[in-house]
Amino acid sequence: xxxxxxxxxxxxxxxxxxxxxxxxxxxxxxxxxxxxxxxxxxxxxxxxxxxxxxxxxxxxxxxxxxxxxxxxxxxxxxxxxxxxxxxxxxxxxxxxxxxxxxxxxxxxxxxxxxxxxxxxxxxx
Amino acid sequence: xxxxxxxxxxxxxxxxxxxxxxxxxxxxxxxxxxxxxxxxxxxxxxxxxxxxxxxxxxxxxxxxxxxxxxxxxxxxxxxxxxxxxxxxxxxxxxxxxxxxxxxxxxxxxxxxxxxxxxxxxxxxxxxxxxxxxxxxxxxxxxxxxxxxxxxxxxxxxxxxxxxxxxxxxxxxxxxxxxxxxxxxxxxxxxxxxxxxxxxxxxxxxxxxxxxxxxxxxxxxxxxxxxxxxxxxxxxxxxxxxxxxxxxxxxxxxxxxxxxxxxxxxxxxxxxxxxxxxxxxxxxxxxxxxxxxxxxxxxxxxxxxxxxxxxxxxxxxxxxxxxxxxxxxxxxxxxxxxxxxxxxxxxxxxxxxxxxxxxxxxxxxxxxxxxxxx
Numbered sequence: 001x002x003x004x005x006x007x008x009x010x011x012x013x014x015x016x017x018x019x020x021x022x023x024x025x026x027x028x029x030x031x032x033x034x035x036x037x038x039x040x041x042x043x044x045x046x047x048x049x050x051x052x053x054x055x056x057x058x059x060x061x062x063x064x065x066x067x068x069x070x071x072x073x074x075x076x077x078x079x080x081x082x083x084x085x086x087x088x089x090x091x092x093x094x095x096x097x098x099x100x101x102x103x104x105x106x107x108x109x110x111x112x113x114x115x116x117x118x119x120x121x122x123x124x
Numbered sequence: 125x126x127x128x129x130x131x132x133x134x135x136x137x138x139x140x141x142x143x144x145x146x147x148x149x150x151x152x153x154x155x156x157x158x159x160x161x162x163x164x165x166x167x168x169x170x171x172x173x174x175x176x177x178x179x180x181x182x183x184x185x186x187x188x189x190x191x192x193x194x195x196x197x198x199x200x201x202x203x204x205x206x207x208x209x210x211x212x213x214x215x216x217x218x219x220x221x222x223x224x225x226x227x228x229x230x231x232x233x234x235x236x237x238x239x240x241x242x243x244x245x246x247x248x249x250x251x252x253x254x255x256x257x258x259x260x261x262x263x264x265x266x267x268x269x270x271x272x273x274x275x276x277x278x279x280x281x282x283x284x285x286x287x288x289x290x291x292x293x294x295x296x297x298x299x300x301x302x303x304x305x306x307x308x309x310x311x312x313x314x315x316x317x318x319x320x321x322x323x324x325x326x327x328x329x330x331x332x333x334x335x336x337x338x339x340x341x342x343x344x345x346x347x348x349x350x351x352x353x354x355x356x357x358x359x360x361x362x363x364x365x366x367x368x369x370x371x372x373x374x375x376x377x378x379x380x381x382x383x384x385x386x387x388x389x390x391x392x393x394x395x396x397x398x399x400x401x402x403x404x405x406x407x408x409x410x411x412x413x414x415x416x417x418x419x420x421x422x423x424x425x426x427x428x429x430x431x432x433x434x435x436x437x438x439x440x441x442x443x444x445x446x447x448x449x450x451x452x453x454x455x456x457x458x459x460x461x462x463x464x465x466x467x468x469x470x471x472x473x474x475x476x477x478x479x480x481x482x483x484x485x486x487x488x489x490x491x492x493x494x495x496x497x
Contacts, residue, residue: 010205016212023221055201084204086248106208106244109215 002027002122003045007038007064008053008082016109017051017082025113035064042074049120051103054083054094062097069098078120082107193258200251207247211240242381249383253366256390263308263394270312270344270416271296271303274335277316281324289329292320298339305344305418307395315388315399319348319412322385325378326352327409338454344416345454351409360401364389392416402458415455 004027008014011033018029030045032038035056042050050068054061061081069075078100083090086104094102101119103112117123216222218233225233255261271294278292285292296303316335323333331351338345355363355370362368367382392399397416404411 010209012209013205013212016209016216019216019222020212023216084201084208086204086251105204106211106240109212110219 003047005030005047005050007032009056020109020112035059050079196254246381249381253387265306268307268309269303273312281320285324288324290324290327291332293334296337302339311391315391318384323348323350346414348412354408355410
């Protein structure tokens with residue numbers, strides 16, 4: 001049973017993403033509403049993947065990711081960024097970070113799980 | 125000795141007079157020169173003020189452009205957030221993943237989901253068009269085959285065509301090696317799938333949509349032919365404008381954003397080509413014409429003439445292109461069908477006296493309509 005951590009400051013998006021993954025793939029979902037909180041929860045629960053928003057107050061997605069990379073407890077957990085910034089210059093910036101993938105908002109709730117699986121090479 | 129005095133005095137008087145005259149001339153010349161200097165200084169001051177005004181205007185315009193870009197980028201980003209939640213919620217409900225829904229509720233959910241998708245496409249299209257027109261989306265050119273691109277587009281639209289009962293045909297009349305040109309493949313594909321999508325949407329079930337490819341030594345000609353309800357003559361140009369529909373219910377019924385052709389035109393123009401629409405000569409329906417230059421553009425050194433829409437004025441049309449180019453002949457025939465008198469001009473710009481561009485001010489990428497009766 002896959003455990004996924006969703007980090008997004010917007011309650012509604014967190015809720016909808018969680019429901020989508022639960023209903024379409026049957027994954028177990030834990031959530032956090034900030035980068036700092038996300039790091040704490042990730043270290044505690046060791047999810048198999050992290051789906052993280054880019055634009056967040058406080059620490060944004062890329063900053064949080066870099067901090068995660070410096071934490072040996074969680075550095076190996078693959079991170080997927082979720083972003084509304086769809087322009088070429090932004091995509092290139094994200095690609096340079098070393099995340100496992102970038103997904104765009106608004107996502108299709110019926111295919112979110114399969115997009116995540118595909119990005120991470122999960123066969124199930 | 126005393127006889128010399130008058131002579132000496134005379135000489136002195138003459139020299140004084142001479143000097144005086146010289147002094148007067150010098151003074152006059154100085155005054156003239158001073159006037160000239162003053163006039164030049166005045167002119168210099170005016171031209172400097174003018175230059176400063178121009179710089180201020182350009183700076184203001186460029187600042188406004190930057191603000192507009194920033195605004196559109198921000199708005200597009202902000203709109204995506206709530207849309208994510210709405211799309212997510214509706215999508216899950218609509219798919220029945222959270223319990224079965226009765227028929228009427230299901231229909232309402234379908235309406236909500238469809239319109240959410242339309243909103244998303246609209247935001248994407250607006251952002252896309254704005255970025256292209258502000259130059260923030262430069263083309264990534266490489267050598268492409270128009271045939272391969274058309275083939276890929278036909279493939280992509282296969283499911284949609286099948287669902288609508290439309291047959292898609294691809295006919296290439298050009299030689300195998302005569303289909304190459306410099307293009308941004310993704311953008312060209314965007315144009316082709318858009319044209320096919322329009323053709324399919326407005327075609328009756330059971331009909332055919334054909335893609336025809338032609339080429340000559342300097343240009344490529346691609347046509348998308350449908351047999352649908354057609355575009356009225358007075359709307360042939362307007363369909364390329366933003367948010368123009370032939371019938372007011374089109375956007376909601378056909379799911380378009382009203383920006384598709386504006387985006388196509390922007391892309392084709394960036395490639396130095398031309399795009400226009402004409403009613404079919406025989407039978408109902410419309411043909412979308414796309415003309416592109418085959419000359420290499422990817423290299424900086426190649427200075428190419430954009431292919432350019434035939435330039436129209438009144439009942440006269442001038443066509444750039446070498447005599448006997450088969451693409452040119454085809455376009456020329458079409459124009460003659462529509463009652464234009466066609467004049468050919470070679471690609472060299474020097475000795476071409478073209479009529480004024482079409483009165484709407486667009487010489488390239490607009491569309492042709494038959495000359496006013």
